[in-house]
Amino acid sequence: MDKTPQTEPRQSWTFSNSINSEIRRAAASGIYDIRGGGAKRRVPHFDDLLFLGASMSRYPLEGYREKCDTSVTLGTRFAKKPIELKIPITIAGMSFGALSGHAKEALGRGATMAGTSTTTGDGGMTEEERGHSEKLVYQYLPSRYGMNPDDLRRADAIEIVVGQGAKPGGGGMLLGQKITERVAGMRDLPVGIDQRSACRHPDWTGPDDLEIKILEIREITNWEKPIYIKVGGARPYYDVALACKAGADVVVLDGMQGGTAATQDVFIEHVGQPTLACIRPAVQALQDLGLHREVQLVVSGGIRTGADVAKALALGADAVAIGTAALVALGDNDPKWEAEYNKLGTTAGAYDDWHEGRDPAGITTQDPELMKRLDPEAAGRKLRNYLNVMTLECQTIARACGHNHVHNLEPEDLCALTMEAAAMAQVPLAGTNWYPGKSGF
Amino acid sequence: MTTTLDKTVLDMTEMELREVNTTLQAAAKAKANEAFVITNPRGSHAMAVGLDGPINVTIKGSTGYYCAGMNKEATVTVEGSAGPGVAENMMSGTVTIEGDASQYAGATGHGGLLNIKGNASSRCGISMKGIDIVVHGNIGHMSAFMAQKGNLVVLGNAGDALGDSLYEARLFVRGTVKSLGADCIEKEMRPEHIEILKELLEKAGADARPEEFKRYGSARKLYNFNIDHADEY
Numbered sequence: 137m138d139k140t141p142q143t144e145p146r147q148s149w150t151f152s153n154s155i156n157s158e159i160r161r162a163a164a165s166g167i168y169d170i171r172g173g174g175a176k177r178r179v180p181h182f183d184d185l186l187f188l189g190a191s192m193s194r195y196p197l198e199g200y201r202e203k204c205d206t207s208v209t210l211g212t213r214f215a216k217k218p219i220e221l222k223i224p225i226t227i228a229g230m231s232f233g234a235l236s237g238h239a240k241e242a243l244g245r246g247a248t249m250a251g252t253s254t255t256t257g258d259g260g261m262t263e264e265e266r267g268h269s270e271k272l273v274y275q276y277l278p279s280r281y282g283m284n285p286d287d288l289r290r291a292d293a294i295e296i297v298v299g300q301g302a303k304p305g306g307g308g309m310l311l312g313q314k315i316t317e318r319v320a321g322m323r324d325l326p327v328g329i330d331q332r333s334a335c336r337h338p339d340w341t342g343p344d345d346l347e348i349k350i351l352e353i354r355e356i357t358n359w360e361k362p363i364y365i366k367v368g369g370a371r372p373y374y375d376v377a378l379a380c381k382a383g384a385d386v387v388v389l390d391g392m393q394g395g396t397a398a399t400q401d402v403f404i405e406h407v408g409q410p411t412l413a414c415i416r417p418a419v420q421a422l423q424d425l426g427l428h429r430e431v432q433l434v435v436s437g438g439i440r441t442g443a444d445v446a447k448a449l450a451l452g453a454d455a456v457a458i459g460t461a462a463l464v465a466l467g468d469n470d471p472k473w474e475a476e477y478n479k480l481g482t483t484a485g486a487y488d489d490w491h492e493g494r495d496p497a498g499i500t501t502q503d504p505e506l507m508k509r510l511d512p513e514a515a516g517r518k519l520r521n522y523l524n525v526m527t528l529e530c531q532t533i534a535r536a537c538g539h540n541h542v543h544n545l546e547p548e549d550l551c552a553l554t555m556e557a558a559a560m561a562q563v564p565l566a567g568t569n570w571y572p573g574k575s576g577f
Numbered sequence: 578m579t580t581t582l583d584k585t586v587l588d589m590t591e592m593e594l595r596e597v598n599t600t601l602q603a604a605a606k607a608k609a610n611e612a613f614v615i616t617n618p619r620g621s622h623a624m625a626v627g628l629d630g631p632i633n634v635t636i637k638g639s640t641g642y643y644c645a646g647m648n649k650e651a652t653v654t655v656e657g658s659a660g661p662g663v664a665e666n667m668m669s670g671t672v673t674i675e676g677d678a679s680q681y682a683g684a685t686g687h688g689g690l691l692n693i694k695g696n697a698s699s700r701c702g703i704s705m706k707g708i709d710i711v712v713h714g715n716i717g718h719m720s721a722f723m724a725q726k727g728n729l730v731v732l733g734n735a736g737d738a739l740g741d742s743l744y745e746a747r748l749f750v751r752g753t754v755k756s757l758g759a760d761c762i763e764k765e766m767r768p769e770h771i772e773i774l775k776e777l778l779e780k781a782g783a784d785a786r787p788e789e790f791k792r793y794g795s796a797r798k799l800y801n802f803n804i805d806h807a808d809e810y
Binding site: 279283349355356 | 668680722742
């Protein structure tokens with residue numbers, strides 16, 4: 137007798153192998169998953185946009201002969217000494233503690249060679265970083281770890297961190313295994329204990345207070361330093377408007393793909409908006425206040441290529457910031473360490489347990505032996521190369537669209553491949569002159 | 578700006594805040610131990626901030642937010658009350674408030690002495706990192722939240738949730754404590770604590786004996802994440 141045919145085993149989309157593995161991990165450990173990096177889920181992004189290029193109605197510039205300027209000045213609103221950058225790509229804030237001293241040095245070296253700025257993070261300013269960064273932005277965070285007036289004065293700009301894209305509304309946690317004597321000393325805490333970074337600033341509670349806080353910082357620094365306000369991608373229209381009201385020279389807007397050193401996976405994946413969805417409302421807020429280009433907008437969260445840079449600028453940003461991409465350029469998640477990633481139960485490209493301090497690439501660690509694996513000079517050169525390539529790519533696109541400055545890129549240069557991207561970027565769906573939300577249809 | 582009896586008077590009906598702070602900051606930097614009196618402060622914010630050197634500043638009246646913020650070495654006296662964040666992130670020196678202090682007094686301070694002759698509002702000493710704070714009156718709720726280092730001395734009473742999520746700061750309270758925050762417990766007052774307290778009371782000119790105080794500190798149960806303590810977080 138023939139055997140009755142059976143349907144093949146069917147996996148649940150809802151209860152996928154990945155979801156089930158997380159349920160088993162939670163059941164075994166009793167604690168949520170903590171990891172580094174930004175959102176890994178697929179969200180509408182710059183990949184869903186295309187440039188139209190020049191045609192009968194647009195006149196392109198010659199690729200290698202005609203100038204396409206990339207310079208940007210940040211902090212022109214109130215600061216006596218705005219920051220002048222050669223390229224519109226900056227290095228985002230990442231802490232010493234989360235990163236090794238060598239990694240911070242490499243970021244400073246690479247950024248300086250490329251003519252741009254780098255940024256401190258939670259944990260204060262290190263000599264390696266200040267010494268190797270021609271232009272250094274000093275973060276002013278809720279924890280105030282390492283905060284002091286001397287470093288405030290020797291910074292080139294000050295970034296008040298209200299939130300970040302990976303965890304808008306959340307604080308941070310540097311786990312005890314990364315708290316060496318040096319890290320602990322800078323943070324005024326004992327060695328080896330978990331160090332919490334508060335989610336709110338200790339001495340102000342809203343934009344009215346923040347305005348006075350900014351007054352204090354400007355008075356301490358002789359009104360010289362540009363004051364940035366960094367917000368996560370939560371309510372970009374109102375956040376940017378209120379940041380302007382509080383007196384920001386520059387607003388840094390970080391979407392959900394922006395990385396963190398360590399946060400709950402549920403937070404990273406389920407709180408905040410994609411970078412693409414944040415830019416137009418932010419620009420609208422600046423335009424409504426008559427402050428577009430007077431208060432500069434720096435966008436971060438998932439910037440990887442010169443095309444991403446060009447698209448962010450076309451949507452109205454003045455510059456972008458990179459974090460995760462900069463770490464990859466230094467050597468993070470390099471397949472050459474695959475055997476060691478496997479020992480940690482992961483694989484190159486997926487390694488995100490940055491908080492555990494066992495990074496084979498020697499970047500997100502305080503282990504002296506692992507740290508030695510990163511040569512700050514060589515890594516700095518790689519970062520410079522990467523920044524240069526992104527800049528050239530951005531210029532290539534801008535010239536093709538007929539612009540002699542990358543800031544002349546505009547939404548009219550773009551179309552979208554998906555309805556979602558069209559709605560978020562407010563540019564027409566490819567092949568149409570319409571996007572969702574546009575009136576008249 | 579006028580000079581009388583070795584004191585330079587800065588009248589804020591005649592000078593803008595920027596000019597006042599520029600004058601004080603330059604004098605502090607010169608390290609000449611000059612003395613200044615500020616009149617008519619009218620609750621101005623960010624007064625006498627970022628002073629970096631030995632200088633004596635007396636403010637005749639009440640101040641707004643962040644008076645004496647990030648102070649180093651300077652001696653600042655407010656002959657009135659102080660608004661939120663007085664002596665925030667102070668590094669060294671002495672700041673004295675003759676009246677009351679509003680929220681976040683001494684927030685994130687790294688060093689020096691903040692001497693409040695009246696009461697202090699909520700979150701006094703929040704995230705303090707080495708500063709000494711003496712409050713002659715009472716303090717409000719959530720004081721010494723996440724306090725890392727230094728000493729908070731309260732001659733009166735403390736409000737709710739004192740020392741919540743405390744690290745290594747020492748808290749001394751003479752009166753009652755309405756409630757203790759997560760991970761904050763009463764601790765034994767050992768001879769070394771009596772000595773520390775005695776010295777601080779003397780420096781602050783406080784009329785109290787160390788033996789009258791109780792000491793509070795961290796139970797250190799939240800120092801490394803433990804799921805069994807999840808209800809505490």
